Amino acid sequence: MSELVKNEAAQNMVTLTIDDHTMSVPEGTLVVDAARSIGLDIPVFCYHPKMEPVGMCRMCLVEIGTPMRDRTTSEPILEDDGSPKIQFFPNLMTGCTFRASEGMVVRGYTEKVTAARKEVLEFLLTSHPLDCPTCDKGGECPLQNLTMQFGDGESRFIYDEKMHSAKHVALGDLIFLDRERCIQCARCTRFQDEIVDDQVIGFSNRGRALEIVTFSDPGFDSYWSGNTTDICPVGALTTADFRFGARPWEMNASASICNHCAVGCNLTFNTRREVKSGGEKIIKRVMPRQNEAVNEIWICDKGRFAYHFTASDQRLNQPLIRKDGKLVPSSWELALDLVTSRFKNAGENLVTLAGGRLSNEDLFNLAELSAHLGGDALLYSDMAGGDLVSRLGVGEGTNFSDMGPETAILVVACNLEEEAPLWWLRIKQAAERGAKVIVANPRKTKLDRSAIHNLRYEYGQEAGLVTALLSAISPKQPKSPAFVNKLAKDKEVKAAAKALSEAENTVILFGSEGTSYAASAALAQACANLLIASGHIGRPNNGLIGVWDKGNAQGAWDMGLRPSEDLDAALKTSQAVYISAADPAGDSKQYASALKKADFVVVQELYMTATAELADVVLPAQAFTEREGTYTSGERRVQRFYPAVPSLPDLLPDFGITAEIAGRLGLELEKTAPASVMLQIAEVVPDYAELTYQKLAKVEKQFPLIGREDVYYGGTSYQNSQGLGVQLKPAAQNGDSPVLVITELPEVKLSGEELLAVPVTRLLDLGNTVTPSEVLVTRLAKPHVALHPQDAEKLGVEWGSKVKLILNGSTQTVLVEFDNSMPHGVVLVPRSLGIPIISPTPATIKVL
Amino acid sequence: MTALQDKHEKEIKHILAKYPTDEKRSAVMPLLYIAQRKAGYVTKQDMLEIAELLSISTTEVASIVGFYTLYHDKSGGKYRIQVCNDLPCALRGSGQFLEELCENLGVQVGETSSDGILSVEAVMCLAACDKAPMFQVQSHSDISYHENQTVESALQTIEKWRAEETDK
Amino acid sequence: MSKVKGSRILLRHRDIPKLDKLDVYLEDGGFESFKKAVTKMKPDKVTEIVKDSGLRGRGGAGFPTGVKWSFIDANNWPHYVVANADESEPGTFKDREIMEQNPYQFFEGVMLSAYAIQANDAYIYLRGEFWDLAHELDKKIKKLEKSGYLGKKLFGTDYSLNLYTHLGAGAYICGEETALLESMEGKLGQPRLRPPFPPSFGLFGKPTVVNNVETLANVPLIIEKGAKWYRKFGTERSPGTKVFSLSGNVNKPGNYELPLASTFRELIFKHGGGIPDGHAIKAIMAAGASSSLIVANDEALDTPMDYESVQNVGGMLGSASVIVIDETVDISWLVNKTVHFFKHESCGKCTPCREGVFWMSHLTERIDNGSGSREDIVLLQDVANNIQGKCLCALGDFSTQAVVTGIERFPEDFKAKVSPNQAARIKINE
Numbered sequence A: 001m002s003e004l005v006k007n008e009a010a011q012n013m014v015t016l017t018i019d020d021h022t023m024s025v026p027e028g029t030l031v032v033d034a035a036r037s038i039g040l041d042i043p044v045f046c047y048h049p050k051m052e053p054v055g056m057c058r059m060c061l062v063e064i065g066t067p068m069r070d071r072t073t074s075e076p077i078l079e080d081d082g083s084p085k086i087q088f089f090p091n092l093m094t095g096c097t098f099r100a101s102e103g104m105v106v107r108g109y110t111e112k113v114t115a116a117r118k119e120v121l122e123f124l125l126t127s128h129p130l131d132c133p134t135c136d137k138g139g140e141c142p143l144q145n146l147t148m149q150f151g152d153g154e155s156r157f158i159y160d161e162k163m164h165s166a167k168h169v170a171l172g173d174l175i176f177l178d179r180e181r182c183i184q185c186a187r188c189t190r191f192q193d194e195i196v197d198d199q200v201i202g203f204s205n206r207g208r209a210l211e212i213v214t215f216s217d218p219g220f221d222s223y224w225s226g227n228t229t230d231i232c233p234v235g236a237l238t239t240a241d242f243r244f245g246a247r248p249w250e251m252n253a254s255a256s257i258c259n260h261c262a263v264g265c266n267l268t269f270n271t272r273r274e275v276k277s278g279g280e281k282i283i284k285r286v287m288p289r290q291n292e293a294v295n296e297i298w299i300c301d302k303g304r305f306a307y308h309f310t311a312s313d314q315r316l317n318q319p320l321i322r323k324d325g326k327l328v329p330s331s332w333e334l335a336l337d338l339v340t341s342r343f344k345n346a347g348e349n350l351v352t353l354a355g356g357r358l359s360n361e362d363l364f365n366l367a368e369l370s371a372h373l374g375g376d377a378l379l380y381s382d383m384a385g386g387d388l389v390s391r392l393g394v395g396e397g398t399n400f401s402d403m404g405p406e407t408a409i410l411v412v413a414c415n416l417e418e419e420a421p422l423w424w425l426r427i428k429q430a431a432e433r434g435a436k437v438i439v440a441n442p443r444k445t446k447l448d449r450s451a452i453h454n455l456r457y458e459y460g461q462e463a464g465l466v467t468a469l470l471s472a473i474s475p476k477q478p479k480s481p482a483f484v485n486k487l488a489k490d491k492e493v494k495a496a497a498k499a500l501s502e503a504e505n506t507v508i509l510f511g512s513e514g515t516s517y518a519a520s521a522a523l524a525q526a527c528a529n530l531l532i533a534s535g536h537i538g539r540p541n542n543g544l545i546g547v548w549d550k551g552n553a554q555g556a557w558d559m560g561l562r563p564s565e566d567l568d569a570a571l572k573t574s575q576a577v578y579i580s581a582a583d584p585a586g587d588s589k590q591y592a593s594a595l596k597k598a599d600f601v602v603v604q605e606l607y608m609t610a611t612a613e614l615a616d617v618v619l620p621a622q623a624f625t626e627r628e629g630t631y632t633s634g635e636r637r638v639q640r641f642y643p644a645v646p647s648l649p650d651l652l653p654d655f656g657i658t659a660e661i662a663g664r665l666g667l668e669l670e671k672t673a674p675a676s677v678m679l680q681i682a683e684v685v686p687d688y689a690e691l692t693y694q695k696l697a698k699v700e701k702q703f704p705l706i707g708r709e710d711v712y713y714g715g716t717s718y719q720n721s722q723g724l725g726v727q728l729k730p731a732a733q734n735g736d737s738p739v740l741v742i743t744e745l746p747e748v749k750l751s752g753e754e755l756l757a758v759p760v761t762r763l764l765d766l767g768n769t770v771t772p773s774e775v776l777v778t779r780l781a782k783p784h785v786a787l788h789p790q791d792a793e794k795l796g797v798e799w800g801s802k803v804k805l806i807l808n809g810s811t812q813t814v815l816v817e818f819d820n821s822m823p824h825g826v827v828l829v830p831r832s833l834g835i836p837i838i839s840p841t842p843a844t845i846k847v848l
Numbered sequence B: 001m002t003a004l005q006d007k008h009e010k011e012i013k014h015i016l017a018k019y020p021t022d023e024k025r026s027a028v029m030p031l032l033y034i035a036q037r038k039a040g041y042v043t044k045q046d047m048l049e050i051a052e053l054l055s056i057s058t059t060e061v062a063s064i065v066g067f068y069t070l071y072h073d074k075s076g077g078k079y080r081i082q083v084c085n086d087l088p089c090a091l092r093g094s095g096q097f098l099e100e101l102c103e104n105l106g107v108q109v110g111e112t113s114s115d116g117i118l119s120v121e122a123v124m125c126l127a128a129c130d131k132a133p134m135f136q137v138q139s140h141s142d143i144s145y146h147e148n149q150t151v152e153s154a155l156q157t158i159e160k161w162r163a164e165e166t167d168k
Numbered sequence C: 001m002s003k004v005k006g007s008r009i010l011l012r013h014r015d016i017p018k019l020d021k022l023d024v025y026l027e028d029g030g031f032e033s034f035k036k037a038v039t040k041m042k043p044d045k046v047t048e049i050v051k052d053s054g055l056r057g058r059g060g061a062g063f064p065t066g067v068k069w070s071f072i073d074a075n076n077w078p079h080y081v082v083a084n085a086d087e088s089e090p091g092t093f094k095d096r097e098i099m100e101q102n103p104y105q106f107f108e109g110v111m112l113s114a115y116a117i118q119a120n121d122a123y124i125y126l127r128g129e130f131w132d133l134a135h136e137l138d139k140k141i142k143k144l145e146k147s148g149y150l151g152k153k154l155f156g157t158d159y160s161l162n163l164y165t166h167l168g169a170g171a172y173i174c175g176e177e178t179a180l181l182e183s184m185e186g187k188l189g190q191p192r193l194r195p196p197f198p199p200s201f202g203l204f205g206k207p208t209v210v211n212n213v214e215t216l217a218n219v220p221l222i223i224e225k226g227a228k229w230y231r232k233f234g235t236e237r238s239p240g241t242k243v244f245s246l247s248g249n250v251n252k253p254g255n256y257e258l259p260l261a262s263t264f265r266e267l268i269f270k271h272g273g274g275i276p277d278g279h280a281i282k283a284i285m286a287a288g289a290s291s292s293l294i295v296a297n298d299e300a301l302d303t304p305m306d307y308e309s310v311q312n313v314g315g316m317l318g319s320a321s322v323i324v325i326d327e328t329v330d331i332s333w334l335v336n337k338t339v340h341f342f343k344h345e346s347c348g349k350c351t352p353c354r355e356g357v358f359w360m361s362h363l364t365e366r367i368d369n370g371s372g373s374r375e376d377i378v379l380l381q382d383v384a385n386n387i388q389g390k391c392l393c394a395l396g397d398f399s400t401q402a403v404v405t406g407i408e409r410f411p412e413d414f415k416a417k418v419s420p421n422q423a424a425r426i427k428i429n430e
């Protein structure tokens, strides 16, 4: 990586001069980066600060000279005036490949240099269609901008002799290629290769006929494809979503945070008023917003394309009350009064169930209301350990980009690219810098490619595996089950344990591949034990991270909500249930029937979910794109999001609705200003004590410089001007010294001929906020399960065929995929594809 | 095991042995030659299998096919007659040779005869400049040189193949 | 002792029948140098002798071979030797003759260079069209393995060596050493950024020596007979003999091995038998299609063909592929031909070459077919100048040599092709 290194003291600094500016940079800094760091332009096309230089486009040619030295004495040779004599290379050199050395002199504006720029631009334009007026990139196009700045006004190339190529090539369902506009800079292919390790696009042919092709099935098969449209320096790559959608200058930009997973990528929503939407402002596209400590300048395709739910015409727009068995429209007053009276009656028998996509402010108010009545505030999640993360989470100042050989990273029970794509990316890059990555999972995942140790275990043994690592480090543990002792003797396990314990820094990420709530609790505790025993807590780049299933699950834990160990029973026995941003009935028939048994159900939602269908009162809420709030990421970074579009007139934010109910119950909660809710949070939740909205909005200079004037350099990602957020200190960093807690390891038992169905996560699932995005439809996973090919053979099932899956009392037709890295006797069942699975459970497969 | 591997197991093993075990990608070009033997061009299925064998992506294999002129992704004549018409040969009359050859065969440069037996291509220097006019023939199985040619001698050779093919 | 007749070191097969048979080659003293080196010499000693001989690379650039070997990074292992048998420069056909008819001497050269840098694996990268030849070489490599000249623990020492062929598939650019290495790694044959150079970062990222076939074929006799003996041929700065590939308008085209610094006149008229049909010689391209056009006047004809002197008449010796052009040839036609070659062969990686050569091809085509204008000539020259010095590898510059020198040195040929009355074709895009 060519990034200017932050820790300048540790680097050997050199002084160089670029066009009369003398500056000091770490030795080895590329000339273009040095220039960029003080705002000087050396134009580039193929160079991108996040990728290795290739020096292909030749746009960055400059004059470069170095101090002459006497051959025999190696003393510097001086000019008559005593200044060092500089010897310039006879040819122009590429600034993107040349590294700064002491005394170097760079000339970026001589006649020779400006002529070369003009010539290279002229060459590029000979093949370019010059269709700027109809090009999506117009207005944020490096080629257009640099031509205006350095190019010639007229063309000497005969237009008729231009090579014509295909203009609307669908590289996949999400990305279109205009072959005529492509300038062969290879940024997209290098991104796919170097950065995300999906070599699904490449160059074919050669010379002037060089063109981008894809041969993956489906085309451009990668979760990262949208990023190539940001870094494409021309309008060759566009998204199927935004193509012909708007001109960049017509749009507003508002800062936001992605809430699809626990990473918390910083986003910018581009919005515009449209006739189509009755003159209302709508979201036109999602762009990454730079935060070098979170997502750098990248986002995954889910974050980029799964935003259409805001504008969905299925949105709830008024309160509903059940009358004669039917939900009918109601006024807010009526609905709220009804809710209030029933909640009052329920008292401590009120069960509050909230989803992890709510903001901290929403969750805080929910928790306060629940506490006021003495009821239970539950988080709708099957993952445990958020309390451990609050105590032992990664220390303030943690940044994957800083991790290298001194750091070990354990990722357990997790398919990281599917569960938290950006963390996969950043851990992969840490591995490339030398970090020791250990992946423990029952089957292969993409992160295996970056790992020095791949540890396999049986589903259900995840906590055991981590305990085995612990006993390999400190053998004086209480007696463990036999399988743990066996694992502890494994050579790979031992080597991994050594790497983890000996590393200066260790981070552990635990996910939810194949786990139940109980298994997750045991796993989180085992991970915590391992970190405590090896002393890797309470410091930056050390500690525990939960790879949560929802964007603000950690915030929910911090606000005091907890998953229920037996949600079914909790629902059944309640007198009133208050559900917000969760759809248990949609996930499981069991929950649905439990809800049917509940006395009174209130659902606060965006849509008519299966759960809302069962409600007595439905309260319509604003989407996060329509209001303000904060989320807490898995790394416990609290970040602000801002309203991007106005909400429908009759909707309230979740915390506002809750405050309305609370007010009627005699509890004063903030209902309009989320900043004020944050002030209350700061009073009640110790870790949040220092937080204010102002602090969360602070920014500092990021490298590489990204932004609107720099589109030629970093791409069209947005600069961060509205807040980098604040990373919380875990209790361990505040002097808390935790001790090991040895818990019993859960076991999963199977009977007879059955298979064990285990839940796994797919990024592009059929979640409520995903499916309204039409562009994504073909990319979403279809209801399917995965089997080991040998098991499939035994069952007589072929790849791609349909089978009957019987589990949890329901029967469903699903497609079959194979995975030859998974254990035998298991069937993998992805969550959120409409197949009811919450915990590992026995299942039967029948051939159709 | 892929079909390609099934059929040419020994040969593929021999090829892979030439390169360090973690650099087996180097075998992509030799394997493409094997794949091409079947039909004179590389099919998408071949690319898939080669990709799997070498743990690279199909797109990477396809890129190679696109870059190098001796690989084809479409069928052509069973015998691809590739006449060198580069500068040194052209100075010795290869242009006229090519023209007359095409006339006699009734096939234009870049085209395939209606019986699918031959196509004629004009190619760049083949390192036989002192023996112009000359051509090479890329058949399904190999490449051979034919030097110091006249139109007559070339036609004779070509007719021989034609006869062999129609006999089959 | 290997027999050498006159100045024939590389084309000795012309003097020794069946030198391509292993027993004949052995009988002539073949592989004695290799055996001596492996059993009795320190690797550095081999490099030192080659350095002293002054042997320069025959692939085109003329870089001192021994010096290149001494750049090999000794802190990074393994090392590789790659013989460049891509031979695709139009007008070059010397490596093919050496490999077909004097293959063992070439092998021995490869093996000596491998020993010198302590490589245990050496590859021969042949252009794909050398299909038959590659299969012949494979058979001969097998023979060498059977006879104990290749394989494990050679001659009872700890030194092991394997030799492999690797076929390209039709791409001139793969002769450029870094593109060749990319190609060998199973990638597109596009040049790498340099530095780092192959001796520090080569095949599979390991230190690698890339040498031309002819370069390597010199080594066995240099080791056998010594640097001083080798320096009897040629000049102080361009020692040794060179195989000149003579082609074009000449009575006896073919390879001629002569001491460096023999004159063009000697090659073309004495050995090549002069120009056919009594025509006069007009121009010479000394290094294939990549070279500038030298006006074939007496001064040029009497120029010694060595690396320095050819530069004095506005050319380069390069790979010494001498293309003779007689008075009947229209230079604008010729330039169109060379530009089309480069258009076909540009790898497309860097802008000036990819776009510039494509542009030039339109201009030369138009000029050649008579539809060009005077402005087209000026523009052509300008485009060529704009390509120069800006490309990632040398191919871009190569593509402009004939263009620039053709227009400069044979302006009449261009002027005659364009009608002075024709309206300017350069127009501003609507």
Ligand SMILES: Cc1cc2nc3c(=O)[nH]c(=O)nc-3n(C[C@H](O)[C@H](O)[C@H](O)COP(=O)(O)O)c2cc1C
Residues within 6 Å of the ligand: C056, C057, C058, C059, C060, C061, C062, C063, C065, C084, C085, C086, C087, C088, C089, C172, C173, C174, C175, C176, C177, C178, C210, C211, C212, C213, C215, C216, C393, C394, C395
């Ligand atoms: C476009 C291009 C094509 C080349 N083609 C060949 C070639 O066909 N054979 C060759 O030996 N060298 C060729 N070279 C030179 C090689 O890059 C390299 O310099 C040479 O193989 C080194 O060997 P030597 O030192 O023995 O000459 C070519 C260079 C360029 C830039």
Ligand code: SF4
Residues within 6 Å of the ligand: C173, C190, C191, C345, C346, C347, C348, C349, C350, C351, C353, C354, C391, C392, C393, C394, C395, C396, C397
């Ligand atoms: S000069 Fe031509 S051949 Fe060389 S890198 Fe550039 S495009 Fe490729």
Ligand code: FES
Residues within 6 Å of the ligand: A043, A044, A045, A046, A047, A054, A055, A056, A057, A058, A059, A060, A061, A094, A095, A096, A097
């Ligand atoms: S060559 Fe330097 S930016 Fe492309």
